[in-house]
Amino acid sequence: MCQDEGMATRTRRSQRRTEALSRERIIEAAVELLDATGEGGLTFRALTERLATGAGAIYWHVANKGELLAAATDAVVAAALAVEPAQPPGSPREEIRAVALGLFDAIEEHPWLATQLAIQLSRSPWGSVTPRIFESLGRPVRALGVPEDRWFTAGSVLVHYVLGAAGQNAANAASVRDLAPGVDRAEFLDTASKAWEELDPDDYPFTRALAGRLRDHDDREQFLGGVDLVLAGITADPGRVSPKSLPAAFGQAPGSDSSATQAVNGRAST
Amino acid sequence: MCQDEGMATRTRRSQRRTEALSRERIIEAAVELLDATGEGGLTFRALTERLATGAGAIYWHVANKGELLAAATDAVVAAALAVEPAQPPGSPREEIRAVALGLFDAIEEHPWLATQLAIQLSRSPWGSVTPRIFESLGRPVRALGVPEDRWFTAGSVLVHYVLGAAGQNAANAASVRDLAPGVDRAEFLDTASKAWEELDPDDYPFTRALAGRLRDHDDREQFLGGVDLVLAGITADPGRVSPKSLPAAFGQAPGSDSSATQAVNGRAST
């Protein structure tokens, strides 16, 4: 599909036209367009206009829209992960938290990224994006001293939690921005909290009990709390949890009525 | 947008036409279409043909394609979560694993579900699907005896890991099916494993080290391993991990420089 770059004679190429169209320039424009106009804003028409060219020219450098979206996603993620490792190379735990926060911020800065990452992850899990993130989070896991047979599991849990939670947070943030211009964050949380309180107490006791906590939570802190929980799991003694034993860490829960649990129970489908 | 159902006189309504079109029938057809023809197979054209009707009729019951997709997703998820709780109501841990496996299976059975769940989660995190899953996984968390101030974090981590990992697994399974008709699972894993081995050793040491493990892993077991890891994190003594201490659970990993690692203390936020 695409031509080979990098011939020796290519050095002069960059000057040949006032503004040479290149895959990089296209991806850059795509990212800008996505940032400015949202998920649905990236169309080949808008792109041709912004680049002052035709559709055919773009298709010469990029196979199709999917590839362009993937490339844009990859570019932003790569930039987010390219932050220099701390000068005194902090503890693995610090490193993991830093990478997680880097992704958290990138997703918050580019709201379209959440959906795109989710799509890339569920459609072609081993494209270029996932290994990048997997590696960035996995390397400190290794440094943590985790035995090798748990690396994969540990890395997977980290990746999925980080991307999932960051994405969800970004969606919330986007709701605050877009859904109602005059509504601030506190008001938004209050509304959401009330919505939870009005859930059916029989069907949603757990979610309902958390309604209050929604009001005063700090997104970033909450996110890091999840990372820490995962880290606790990663560094926990494997034997402690595996098949049978029950947690003795805290006192019994008040009235754990798991007996009465009703399945949510909707209709049967097929 | 939609008419109100449930009037008293509505009982006879169901007979008034040989095959009354209803929101339910449309959603059912949508699910069948998605199962049969994949993500892109759900079009209003195909739907009108299958239901022997016109587009306008469908739009009378459903606002737009997004709502239809959301409804289809919700229906399948609800069905997956509606499995009866075990007769002797197993331990919370068992319950969590059962719910997780139920979602795992549902996603594997409906390959389009992975992408849809990811989209729903990142676009409108508090639609009807997420709370359903959150509740199903969260209730046993509560029964586990976890202190209330960790419920939200524990539930979030569980939800994101389960959906993310199950989705990724389904994508792999779909690759095996679609990408190459004559290729079986072992061959596919072997190819993927080789691809990992050929990654740049400098850029991807962690991922590369896991290449071999890819060959003989069992998807379901791997998935449950992740769930157990999360559970270990949930039931871990919070004080053990939060700011300072380091894991002493296993013997030092070979060459782990964790001796030098020091107190973590999260970074300042914005």
Add this chain to the structure above:
DNA sequence: AAGACTGTGGAATGTCGTTCCATATTGGAA
């Protein structure tokens, strides 16, 4: 029986991704 509301089928509309092709620009061969 008549009117009103609910529900239906299909034609029309506009947008989108993608393809196609005529043409321009370039580097090298003659």
Add this chain to the structure above:
DNA sequence: TTCCAATATGGAACGACATTCCACAGTCTT
């Protein structure tokens, strides 16, 4: 230099799609 093939570009044209619109049928109420 002149010419050619490869590279690259702009834009018209196409088909598929979601959605809208409207004429009309079925059903209920009175």
